[in-house]
Amino acid sequence: MAVGVPVLQMARVRHNYLAIVVAAIACFLLEAGWYSAFMNTWLNGIGRTMQWLTSSGMNPAIQYATALAMAALMATAISCVTQLTGKQTALRGIKVAALLWAGFEMTTFATEYVFEVRPISLFFVNAGYWLFGMMLMGAIVGAWKKKA
Template identity: 30%
Template sequence: MEMNYLAILVAALSSFLVGFIWYNPKVFGTIWMNEIGMTEEKAKQGNMAKIFGLTFVFALIFAFMIPTITIHQIGAMQLAGGNANDEALIAFLQVHGEKFRSFHHGALHGFIAGLFLALPIVATNALFEQKSWKYILVTAGYWVVVMTVMGAIICGWK
């Protein structure tokens, strides 16, 4: 099973689109800024090339992991030790083929992963940082949506 590098690239870029909408002042941006004590002036002082450049690198790294969460055939390949000629793998693929390779199935797995991976990580850090529940819900919510979108793109785009 080959990686769809274009889907991974688009999935990584989708995190920017979700962030543009999610953190818009008319959506959750104002709440988020208030919860972290950010001002417009302080935000403008950041090195945007560094922030967005590294954000893209991290999104790309993240997107490379999503196929293992959303595509069952990759799990079967892993069970076969990566051996594409493994008889059990071949039998599995003959029976199941591209079953469950859809946008909605990927979105479901992305959502579940966001709920059970991103939310606990964000919430744990936020609790120790003594952040509010508003902060936790806005930040974790962003990651749940991003993982849902990434899962849909990567699983559904064959």
């Protein structure tokens, strides 16, 4: 090896799949409570009624499965970034999740809502849920280390 050439070592990511599943389920349960609490604001923001939603013909099993699968994918990404940026802790997981939210979720929602001329109340409901949901998942995957 050449003298004076820095050697980069790749951090090893060790996913704890049980923690990822638990984080996804926790986020899913938070989502159920969040949207129940903000149901009227959300419905007004999307310009729909509960009657319309129930008669839309969409299969709720597909909706719930999609929400759970996407939460698991997000928890996996949070776990990966948490481990690649330093020591794996609950606090680092929360910080990573908040940063990912600010860099991707919030910015995407803000741009989308401005061009779609959606109400700011809907932005706060949807983006707010993801901030807390991602931080919850970050805390779980950050704190729950995979055994060696």
